Amino acid sequence: MSWTDARIEMLRNGWEQGLTASQIAEQLGEGISRNAVIGKAHRLGLKARPSPVKGGDAAAIEGGAERIVAATTAAVAAIEPVTAAPAAAVRAPAPVVRKVRPAVAAKPAKTSLLDLSEKICKWPIGHPGETDFHFCGKPSNTGFPYCNEHCLLAYQAQLPRRDRNRAPPPVMPGFGPRR
DNA sequence: CCCTGATTCGC
DNA sequence: GCGAATCAGG
Numbered sequence: 001m002s003w004t005d006a007r008i009e010m011l012r013n014g015w016e017q018g019l020t021a022s023q024i025a026e027q028l029g030e031g032i033s034r035n036a037v038i039g040k041a042h043r044l045g046l047k048a049r050p051s052p053v054k055g056g057d058a059a060a061i062e063g064g065a066e067r068i069v070a071a072t073t074a075a076v077a078a079i080e081p082v083t084a085a086p087a088a089a090v091r092a093p094a095p096v097v098r099k100v101r102p103a104v105a106a107k108p109a110k111t112s113l114l115d116l117s118e119k120i121c122k123w124p125i126g127h128p129g130e131t132d133f134h135f136c137g138k139p140s141n142t143g144f145p146y147c148n149e150h151c152l153l154a155y156q157a158q159l160p161r162r163d164r165n166r167a168p169p170p171v172m173p174g175f176g177p178r179r
Numbered sequence: 180c181c182c183t184g185a186t187t188c189g190c
Numbered sequence: 191g192c193g194a195a196t197c198a199g200g
Binding site: 021022041049 | 183
């Protein structure tokens, strides 16, 4: 099958009327796939129509770890205003502030979502909901949410398609699917 | 699973 | 240039 003028015209019409690529492909008859339609539409320079992929929240943060970070930082943001002194308190007599007793036998606290800041690594350790779920907590690579070590895990360039799946993907111990 | 469009790249 | 395979999302 080839792209005759008539076929191209049908494609143009359908595309402009907002028909989906598969509907157009069906209209064009056997031998023309949905991919063929999309490929040709692009080569013809037809305007991109709302893609389910680009149209949605394409800007949304992707990646499991980053989702957690987004959720937790949101949680922190929700908590902080409560913690902050209300503006009305400014005129109030200075409250008696007791000296806070320094924590003597502070347990080696795991870094919780309350400890998250831009300066610490937010790589999750364990799974949310588990009792000892916490975050890495080491100093973060400036400008990144994670420490150097975890940046190496979080940001990995994709191989060209032809080079993928030459070997089964390596799985970090402890980072596989939940059992 | 079904679907959507977008992109890549061997042919 | 073509379009299957793949990607990324609904």
